[in-house]
Amino acid sequence: MIRSDFARKMMSNSVAQGLNFGSRWLLNLALARHFLEVEFGVFSFVYMLANLFFPAIAFGANFYLIHQAATFRQVGDLISSITISLLMFTLFSLLLLGYAVWDQQALDYQLYLLSLAIGLVWALHQALFCYLKGAQQFAIEVKSQLLGGCLMLMLVVAVWFGTIDETATVLWCILLLSLAPLVVGVRAVWPELQLQNLQLAKLWRDLWQKSVWRARLSYAWHDVFAIYLTNIPFIFLAIFSSLTALGQFRKAFILFMPVTLLPVVFSQVLLSKLSNKVLLADKVVLFRRSFLLTFPLLSLPYVLLLVLYPWLYPWLLNEQLTPESELVTMLVVITLWLTLLKTYFEVWITAVGRTDLRAANVTVVAILSSLAYIWLNSELDPAAAAWIFVLSNLAAVVLLQLICGWSYRQLKAKAVQQP
Numbered sequence: 001m002i003r004s005d006f007a008r009k010m011m012s013n014s015v016a017q018g019l020n021f022g023s024r025w026l027l028n029l030a031l032a033r034h035f036l037e038v039e040f041g042v043f044s045f046v047y048m049l050a051n052l053f054f055p056a057i058a059f060g061a062n063f064y065l066i067h068q069a070a071t072f073r074q075v076g077d078l079i080s081s082i083t084i085s086l087l088m089f090t091l092f093s094l095l096l097l098g099y100a101v102w103d104q105q106a107l108d109y110q111l112y113l114l115s116l117a118i119g120l121v122w123a124l125h126q127a128l129f130c131y132l133k134g135a136q137q138f139a140i141e142v143k144s145q146l147l148g149g150c151l152m153l154m155l156v157v158a159v160w161f162g163t164i165d166e167t168a169t170v171l172w173c174i175l176l177l178s179l180a181p182l183v184v185g186v187r188a189v190w191p192e193l194q195l196q197n198l199q200l201a202k203l204w205r206d207l208w209q210k211s212v213w214r215a216r217l218s219y220a221w222h223d224v225f226a227i228y229l230t231n232i233p234f235i236f237l238a239i240f241s242s243l244t245a246l247g248q249f250r251k252a253f254i255l256f257m258p259v260t261l262l263p264v265v266f267s268q269v270l271l272s273k274l275s276n277k278v279l280l281a282d283k284v285v286l287f288r289r290s291f292l293l294t295f296p297l298l299s300l301p302y303v304l305l306l307v308l309y310p311w312l313y314p315w316l317l318n319e320q321l322t323p324e325s326e327l328v329t330m331l332v333v334i335t336l337w338l339t340l341l342k343t344y345f346e347v348w349i350t351a352v353g354r355t356d357l358r359a360a361n362v363t364v365v366a367i368l369s370s371l372a373y374i375w376l377n378s379e380l381d382p383a384a385a386a387w388i389f390v391l392s393n394l395a396a397v398v399l400l401q402l403i404c405g406w407s408y409r410q411l412k413a414k415a416v417q418q419p
Contacts, residue, residue: 023152028254030159031170032247033318041243043167044250046115048234053119055224057088058126078131078189082124089120114171121178128185140188144181151177229366232392233385236373240380248325249382251317252332255309259301259336263343274351280411287348295344302337309333324383331386338393345400352411357403365396 032040059081096112125144132140155173158164164173228235237246277283305312309329313321321329349358369392376384 023149023156025254025257026156027152027159027174028257029316030156032251032254033316034159034162035165035247038244038247039165039167040251041245041247042111043170044234044247045238045243046111046167046171048231048238048246049112049115050118050122051231052224052227053092053116054122054126055227057085057092057116057119058123059084059088078127081127081131085120085123085127089116089123092116108168110168111171114168114175118171118175118178121175121182125178125182125185128182128189132185132188140184144184147184148177148181151180229362232366232369232373233389236370236380237382237385240373240377241382241385245382249328249385252325252329252386255313255316255329256305256333256336259305260339262298262301263340274347277351280352280408283348283351284408287344287351291344295341298340299337302333302340305333306330324381328382328386331383331390335386335390335393338390338397342393342397342400345397345404348404349400349407352407354403354407357407358400361396361399361403364399365392368392368395 031043035043093113093116096109096116129140129144152174155164155170155177158173159170164170233249234246237249274283274286277286310321310326313319313325313329346358369388372388372392373380373385376388
């Protein structure tokens with residue numbers, strides 16, 4: 001019964017994430033195919049901002065609310081999280097207003113505000129459904145994502161047939177369509193809100209306790225930093241190059257977005273199995289067997305992409321593959337494959353309880369790659385950004401291998417010393 005229940009919830013969570021991911025991928029593909037390069041560059045920049053604002057506004061709601069709801073099941077935690085998100089949204093709105101007044105040459109303030117509003121809606125959506133997941137209610141998110149996916153497909157059709165061709169219009173549609181899944185979450189928690197005798201004054205006092213913010217800060221820092229690592233090339237291309245170059249670079253990632261789910265799919269299962277092993281020798285045997293069996297199999301899609309991308313690129317994106325875009329696309333595929341390889345060692349280092357070393361590795365790589373982008377400055381272009389991205393991921397893999405070897409020797413020596 002427990003295994004059946006776990007499998008059912010795991011499937012519900014996977015389906016929900018797949019629906020969300022698939023609808024966004026199709027929208028990005030339609031925009032990359034039908035927008036002009038400059039317009040798609042503008043959209044890529046604003047959409048990147050929304051992805052950066054989202055974890056900052058959520059402020060660690062993801063794992064924090066799941067843990068809290070599973071442990072205490074107090075709807076006041078959800079109310080506090082929503083309040084924090086609204087406060088963060090207000091703060092960023094004021095900061096953006098000040099920036100728009102200071103920099104008259106920047107994009108229209110409406111686009112900045114739309115990216116911020118989309119980030120807020122995503123943050124509220126995450127808070128609601130993370131609370132429900134902590135309460136063991138996984139199926140509700142599937143319904144919300146199914147509704148949101150169907151609505152997003154309507155937007156994809158509108159973009160595909162040229163009905164919508166402006167960034168602001170697309171962003172307004174994303175914002176309005178994202179409200180529908182949010183309503184599903186609100187309806188799910190509404191009876192609990194009505195039955196709960198909330199003391200708003202107490203909730204407001206508890207919100208400003210240092211312990212609450214200190215606990216949330218660690219979660220928020222992790223989420224923001226993870227998003228930053230994913231968007232490093234886009235950030236520095238927008239700063240030092242042009243929005244057109246940003247759009248060109250992002251097209252290669254959109255083309256291969258579905259394959260990025262592979263590391264997520266296997267890593268959670270492998271981590272749970274490794275963590276369940278008590279003896280270090282058993283962990284080593286399981287890791288080695290899993291690596292030798294699954295890594296060649298999971299590498300096949302990347303090999304196929306390296307062979308097929310000269311045909312996929314013009315077919316899916318409706319434009320010719322230039323020598324520069326061919327180089328960028330090839331390097332992106334290699335980078336994604338390195339990410340797959342890196343995930344194995346991240347799972348290992350996590351399973352042996354050394355997540356601090358994993359965080360240190362990511363931090364060092366992020367700082368070094370950021371310095372490389374800054375050093376190139378005005379000479380940065382999509383090809384240079386792709387080279388830095390692939391080399392930084394290669395460095396992360398090599399460093400992780402060294403860290404894993406060192407931690408294994410330390411753990412083995414410790415096991416020998418113990419009676």
